[in-house]
Amino acid sequence: MLDQGFVRENIELVEKGARGRGEKVDLQLFLELDQRWRELLAQRDSLKHQRNVASQSIGQLVKEGQRAEEEIARMKGLGQRIKGLDEEVKTLENRLRGVMLSIPNLPHSSVPVGRGDEENPVVRTWGEKPGFDFPPRDHLQLGGLLGLFDFGRGSKLAGSGFPLYKGLGARLERALVNFMLDLHTQKHGYLEISPPFLANRSCMEGTGQLPKLEEDMYLCEHDDLFLIPTAEVPVTNLHREEILDGDDLPLKYVAYTPCFRREAGSYGKGTRGFLRVHQFDKVELVKFVRPEGSYQELEDLLGEAEEVLRLLGLSYRVRLLCTGDLSFAAAKCYDIDVWAPGEGKYLEVSSCSNYEDFQARRAGIRFRDGGKVRFVHTLNGSGVATARLLVALLETYQTREAELIVPPVLRPYLDGREKIG
RNA sequence: GGAGGGUUAGCCUAACUGGUAAGGCAGCGGACUUGAAAUCCGCCGUCCCUUAACGGACUUGGGGGUUCGAGUCCCUCACCCUCCGCCA
Numbered sequence: 001m002l003d004q005g006f007v008r009e010n011i012e013l014v015e016k017g018a019r020g021r022g023e024k025v026d027l028q029l030f031l032e033l034d035q036r037w038r039e040l041l042a043q044r045d046s047l048k049h050q051r052n053v054a055s056q057s058i059g060q061l062v063k064e065g066q067r068a069e070e071e072i073a074r075m076k077g078l079g080q081r082i083k084g085l086d087e088e089v090k091t092l093e094n095r096l097r098g099v100m101l102s103i104p105n106l107p108h109s110s111v112p113v114g115r116g117d118e119e120n121p122v123v124r125t126w127g128e129k130p131g132f133d134f135p136p137r138d139h140l141q142l143g144g145l146l147g148l149f150d151f152g153r154g155s156k157l158a159g160s161g162f163p164l165y166k167g168l169g170a171r172l173e174r175a176l177v178n179f180m181l182d183l184h185t186q187k188h189g190y191l192e193i194s195p196p197f198l199a200n201r202s203c204m205e206g207t208g209q210l211p212k213l214e215e216d217m218y219l220c221e222h223d224d225l226f227l228i229p230t231a232e233v234p235v236t237n238l239h240r241e242e243i244l245d246g247d248d249l250p251l252k253y254v255a256y257t258p259c260f261r262r263e264a265g266s267y268g269k270g271t272r273g274f275l276r277v278h279q280f281d282k283v284e285l286v287k288f289v290r291p292e293g294s295y296q297e298l299e300d301l302l303g304e305a306e307e308v309l310r311l312l313g314l315s316y317r318v319r320l321l322c323t324g325d326l327s328f329a330a331a332k333c334y335d336i337d338v339w340a341p342g343e344g345k346y347l348e349v350s351s352c353s354n355y356e357d358f359q360a361r362r363a364g365i366r367f368r369d370g371g372k373v374r375f376v377h378t379l380n381g382s383g384v385a386t387a388r389l390l391v392a393l394l395e396t397y398q399t400r401e402a403e404l405i406v407p408p409v410l411r412p413y414l415d416g417r418e419k420i421g
Numbered sequence: 422g423g424a425g426g427g428u429u430a431g432c433c434u435a436a437c438u439g440g441u442a443a444g445g446c447a448g449c450g451g452a453c454u455u456g457a458a459a460u461c462c463g464c465c466g467u468c469c470c471u472u473a474a475c476g477g478a479c480u481u482g483g484g485g486g487u488u489c490g491a492g493u494c495c496c497u498c499a500c501c502c503u504c505c506g507c508c509a
Contacts (some may be wrong), residue, residue, distance in 0.1 A: 004468095043468050045478040051442075052478090055490040059440035068489080075489035200499095243431055245448090245467085368431070371449030392460060 001100055001363045008034055011357065017106040020323035023111065037092045047305060048076045051078055051263035062219065065081050089148040101211055105358040107323050108295070108332040114322025119324070121333070126306070127315035129339050134400045138342035139391040140273045144170065145402045149392075151336040161278040162261070163387065168420050173281060175413035176393075177256050180283040180308055184383055188304045189271040190285060195234035197257055198225040203237040206363030208329035208355075218260050222248050227260035230232065231284035234378045235357060239288060244367040250289040250297060254383065263325040273391070275347065278389035288365065294377035295332070298354040302334050305350045311409045314392050317346060331356045335382075338388065342395035347388040352381030 011027055020026040054075050061068040101420050112121060143149045148169025154162045165173050184190040204210040204226055207219065218227040228234060235255050244251070259282050274280075285304065291295045302318065310318045321333040330353040337346035356373035360366070364371050397405040403421030406414055 041478080045469070048478060049476095053490075056441065056487055063440075072489045079489070245431075340492065365467095368448065368465090373431090373466075 001241075002105070003359060003361065004034065004096075004100060007100070013106065014103060015332070017323075018104055020107060021104050021326055021328075022115075022324055023102075023328070025103050028319070030096070033092055037089065037096055040085060040089050040092065044082065047078060047085065047393070051075060051082065054078075055279045061278050065205060078321050079340075091167045095400050096181065102330045103204075104353065105331050107326055108354070108356075109404045110295075111326065111332050111387050112320065112322045114321070115323055115324040120319040120325055122163055123318040123334065124359075125315070125317040127143050127308065127313065127339075129177070129315050130341055130396050132341065132398075132400075134276075136395060137398060137402065139340070139394045141397050142342070142398055143273075143403060146174065146343045146404060148420075159278075161276070163274060163277055166388075170209045171414060172410075172420070173386055173390065175410050177281060177283060178385045178387060178413050179410055180383060181254060181256055183308065184254040184283070184304065186286060186390075188254075189254075190252045190306050193231075193235055193238070193253050193255040195231065195238075195255055195257065196227075197228055197234075197260075198223075199228050199233050199237065200225055203233055203240065206240050207233050207236050208362065209233065212328060216263050216275055217260050218262060228257060229261050230259050230382075231255040231257040231282065232286060235284065235286040235378065236365075237363060237364075239365045241364040244288065244292070244365070244372055246367045246369045248286050249312050249367060249376065250293075253286045253331070257284070259385075269299065274387040274393070275343075277387055280385055282385040284380060285352075285383040286378070288376045288378055289373070290367070290369070291377050294354050294356065294379065297377075298332060298334075298352060298379055301379055301381045302336075305336055305352055305381050306327075308389075309336065309338055309349075312389075312393065312407050314389075314396055316349075316368070318322050321351075327351075327353070329353075329358050329377065331358065336382075336384065338392040340388075340392045342398075347391060349384040349392070350382035352379070355381045 002014065007027075007030065014026050015025070018027075036135075041100050056070060058068045058071050058075075061071070112119070114120065137145075140151075146169070147167055148165065150164045150166055151160075154164035155272045157164070183194060185192050198220065200212060202225060204217070209226075210227060213229075217229055220224070220227070234257075236254070238246065239251075256278055260279050263276055263278060285301055287297055287301060306316070306318065316336055316338045318338065319335045321335060326333055333351055333353040335348050336350040336352070338349045339345075340347050357377055359378045360375040365376050365378065367376050394404060395406070397407065399405065399421075401421070402418050405421060406418055411417060
């Protein structure tokens with residue numbers, strides 16, 4: 001959410017920003033509501049002032065043992081008028097809030113203007129795409145041959161898109177998660193969090209999933225709780241409605257959680273195997289930082305996520321998302337795409353974003369900076385998502401005999417095993 | 422699921438039978454000081470008006486109600502603690 005006063009004073013800028021993302025926002029409506037709201041506030045506040053003054057003098061009279069009937073009778077009408085105005089103000093504020101919540105964040109000045117995926121510039125690529133002297137198999141074939149997972153039975157349990165890992169497949173998944181957690185906690189200085197996998201509405205609104213993406217999430221209706229679509233939700237909301245000590249910043253957290261996404265309306269393309277699933281595992285990095293250094297923090301975060309792929313020896317590229325591809329709440333975002341030889345394409349395994357104070361304002365996350373209280377900047381990035389990572393890993397390290405060479409950094413997590421198959 | 426107790430500012434703690442949130446600690450700025458400590462003064466949640474100053478409204482977990490007036494009374498929801506029940 002942007003600041004209401006900021007929107008009021010920078011209406012063209014906000015309009016331009018929203019248009020660049022292809023979001024429709026009724027700023028004319030905003031201006032009308034805002035204007036009316038401020039008029040009513042002034043009216044109501046002055047009536048309340050009258051009431052406060054009168055009530056106080058009534059209290060004084062009563063204390064002195066005098067009668068105050070006429071005064072009280074006079075105030076009764078005022079109370080009704082205030083009640084009416086209060087209702088009007090409230091209605092207006094609800095509508096205003098609706099409009100405010102629908103306004104996307106402004107892109108940072110370094111974000112290129114563009115319409116969508118095709119216009120995201122590649123910032124860098126790393127590693128050679130592996131060559132094979134045999135036709136590389138895709139992850140489904142390999143998984144089948146090696147007995148690593150069982151999509152059929154996953155479907156039997158929960159429907160298509162719910163993968164089931166077994167044997168060394170499950171072990172490999174667990175190894176990847178542990179490897180990433182250890183890297184980020186031990187080398188990069190993140191504090192590990194194991195949060196609830198369900199979250200309430202306030203959290204969802206705080207990080208910006210609500211109101212826009214309700215249809216994309218699983219909801220437990222009995223308790224009005226959502227299955228988290230990413231650990232960003234519980235971890236960013238750790239400090240919701242808190243004022244942090246400026247000396248404690250930056251705060252850096254890493255969390256492994258499963259992620260649940262309905263992916264409504266996305267059946268068909270790109271849904272084979274692990275490419276798009278309703279449940280996947282992810283290690284997420286979240287930072288709360290001072291506004292001044294937040295863009296350097298974003299570069300650092302990106303580097304830390306990239307290191308996962310480097311250590312695993314997987315070829316990847318980093319792209320900077322253009323305005324048209326930027327998510328609702330982000331001011332700047334990099335995607336990391338890993339190369340999957342069997343699929344013959346890049347797969348997105350990480351998004352690293354700076355939200356500036358957009359989430360912090362929604363969630364009320366502030367810090368004390370000297371004598372002042374200010375909003376923090378929040379950042380997060382996948383570090384990284386395992387399902388697609390596993391795809392790239394299988395397809396990159398396969399041998400002609402359909403074995404899997406285990407990358408050295410993973411061997412300690414697999415009893416020193418060098419090969420699977 | 423049942424019974425009782427609780428939630429006041431970054432933290433800690435007050436407020437009569439309803440009378441308009443008192444203190445303390447921490448932090449920030451200033452005075453004093455060679456410097457520091459101590460001491461004193463101011464600031465230290467949000468919004469509106471305003472160039473600014475001044476001013477005003479709101480804020481006692483959330484939402485509603487009663488009242489001229491609600492931290493206080495009533496209803497409701499959330500969370501925390503204790504006990505009982507159930508349970509991996």
